[in-house]
Amino acid sequence: MLQADLLRGLAEDEAERVLALGNRLVLTAGAVLFQLGDTADCIYLVARGRLRLTLPIQVASREERVFVEERSAGQTVGWSGLIPPYRFTLTATAPLESAVIALGREALGRYFSEHPETGYKVTQNLASVIGQRLQIFQTMWLREIERMVELRCA
Amino acid sequence: MDMLLMGACLAMFGIAVACLAFGAATRDARQAQASAPAIEKELAKAAASPAHFFVNVPAPGIAARPRVPIEVLLLQLENHVRLEQAAAECFLEAPDAARLRSRTTSPLVNWSIN
Secondary structure (H helix, E strand, C coil), rough: CCHHHCCCCCCCCHHHHHCCCCHHHHHHHHCCCECCCCCCCCEEEEEEEEEEEEEEECCCCCEEEEEEEEEEECCCECCCCCCCCCCCCCCEEEECCCEEEEEEEEHHHHHHHHHHHHHHHHHHHHHHHHHHHHHHHHHHHHHHHHHHHHHCCC | HHHHHHHHHHHHHHHHHHHHHHHHHHHHHHHHHHHHHHHHHHHHHHCCCCCCCCCCCCCCCCCCCCCCCHHHHHHHHHHHHHHHHHHHHHHHHHCCCCHHHCCCCCCHHHHCCC
């Protein structure tokens, strides 16, 4: 867990102190960690297993969860817990028994105000996680636009 | 005597005409019976076939298209998203136009694969 993407660049003891702020949650296969629209008070680090992130879409007048991405050990899930308006924008489900470390926003805020350097590094890592996802989805969107234009011009 | 012979000749002629007529009548009925199914088949074919010589291939409407079960569609979507994410990651590692337009094997974009 010390190698988690959110803790990159932190000294080992520093990372351990941040991890100690969290609670370990074990999710059984099929358990929902959070739902789209839920209030987001925590950010999660996947300690073991996998988390599937999905969005609901209408398929044949039925609401179905469509796969958006998957997170595995060492990756961060639920950054909406640290970014206003603190609402989850996806649903997270464990497809197999998994474990996460839930880091509460208030506990992190207090710790970061006492240790601003740690707060700065974690915030940088968080920006990197969000930026990476933004770039990937921007590229996916551009590829879809390319195909649409190709189809229209064919 | 002459009158008797003439009557006999006329009677024979009448019988012959009657036989011919009977034969003709029964032959028509048999032939008609034998050819009736063939004619019906031809009539059915003619009624079914279009009034022109070229073949009309009806365009499959949305209702006529084979329906993909929802579970299959969801798996296809998941596969598509995974492939597109991988393609996007490849592009972000070394951005260039060719990588942006690279094809995947996703069945949901097969319409654009030549």
